[in-house]
Amino acid sequence: MSQKDVNPYPFSDTNKRYQTFDYYTRAVFGGKCARIPLDAGFSCPNKDGTRGTGGCIFCLRGSSSNRGTLSEQYEEARWVALRKWPLSGFIPYLQANTNTYAPPEVLRRVYEEAAALPGAVMLAVATRADCLSPGVLEELVRISKKLPVTVEIGLQTTNDATAEAINRCHTFAEFRDGYGRLRAAGGNISVCFHIINGLPGETREDMIKTARDAAALRPDMMKIHLLHVLRDTPLADSYEKGEYVPMEKDEYVSVVCDQLELLPPDCVIARLSGEAPEDVLLAPAWCRRKIAVMNDVDKELFRRDSWQGKYYV
Ligand code: SF4
Structure with missing residues (x-):
């Protein structure tokens, strides 16, 4: 018997005891889809x-690098992705900075351009909850009538301190206010929360509470990140002075499993450990081995005889 054969978690056809983004795209779009990060030049x-x-202390200083037109960025990344995997679709992901932070007419032009990129099956828009004005919501709803939209909101922690x-x-x-207004706006919009483990001063209980608070809001997707120390950030200054110590891998894996147990069983786990660009990552070194982290999460859930949502209430 393999781990897959004894997996009690319903939203999986592998040994994964949480709903992976791959499982979700195969179920919804008929195959594997790749997210293509884009920089639209927002601040x-x-x-x-x-x-x-x-x-935020972990964010690279400076504003958007604006690496060329959306179409140029997209095509370059799309062909790289197609060389690696057989893909059914692409998700243009407006990732850099706050992608609802501009006048509605500018947002409309950018969203229209991104949604029209070849092979796009969904548009993802990363933003902050305090950048969801009525005019912004109108543009998100408008574009979602042409292409499904995921709005990715940075929560990071529910601890105000x-x-x-x-x-x-x-x-x-x-x-909560911004999220509530986004939900009330309607449209073909799913919502993804980002949370970060290993923030300075946070205890294991703080991280677990963040997951519990997030679960209570029933997001459609979650991205769980490890705090990376990147060069040229205020966090890097603290790290170099010895004031900030990153999480160890075993602790991270254990916290992630506790968090998965608390999340709604049908929530898509769009990420379990973020990826940092190699040229700017200072620490921790272990996060470079992303597959090892994901394998350890699989092993720990199996060892616990547990799965996503086991303790969701
Ligand atoms: S909200 Fe996002 S883009 Fe803005 S400073 Fe924080 S991490 Fe950086």
Whole structure:
């Protein structure tokens, strides 16, 4: 008997005891799909002084690098992806900075352009919960009538003291408010929350509470990240002074399994450990072996005889 044969988790056809993004795209789009990160040249209200300056302590300093047109960025990444896997579709992912932070007419042009990229089956838009004004919501709903949209909102933590310490410049109450308005707007929009484990000063209980609080809001998807120390960030300064110590792998795996157990069983786990660009990653070194981390999560859930949502209430 393999781990796959004894897997009690319903949204899986492998040994995975959580709903992977791959399982989701095969179920919804008929095959594996690749996300293509794009930089549309937006800024962030947490960098330009509107909400804060300097940005979140883990975010690269400076604004968008704007690496060419959306189409150029997309085509370059699309052909790389197609050389690696047989793919059924692509998800243009407006990732860099805050992709709802512009006048509605600018957003409309960018969303229309991204949604029209060849092979696109869904559009993903990364943003902050405090950047969802009525005009923005109207544009998201409008484009979602042409192509399904996932709005990816950075939550990171539900502990306001941590949010302040990392210079997030919004509270959990503001997050809930923005999320509530996004849900109320309707359209063909799914919502993905991002949370980060290993934030400075956070205990295991804080991280688990963040997952429990997120679960209570019933997101369609979750991305669980490890805090990476990137060069040229305020966090890197703390790390180099010895003030910040990254999580160890075993601790991360154990916390992630606790969090998965608390999340809604049908929530898509779009990521379990983030990927950092090699040229800017300072620490921890173990996160470079992403497959090893994911394998350890599989082994730990199997060892516990557990799965995503086992303790969801
Ligand atoms: S992490 Fe996101 S919200 Fe924070 S400063 Fe960077 S772009 Fe802005």
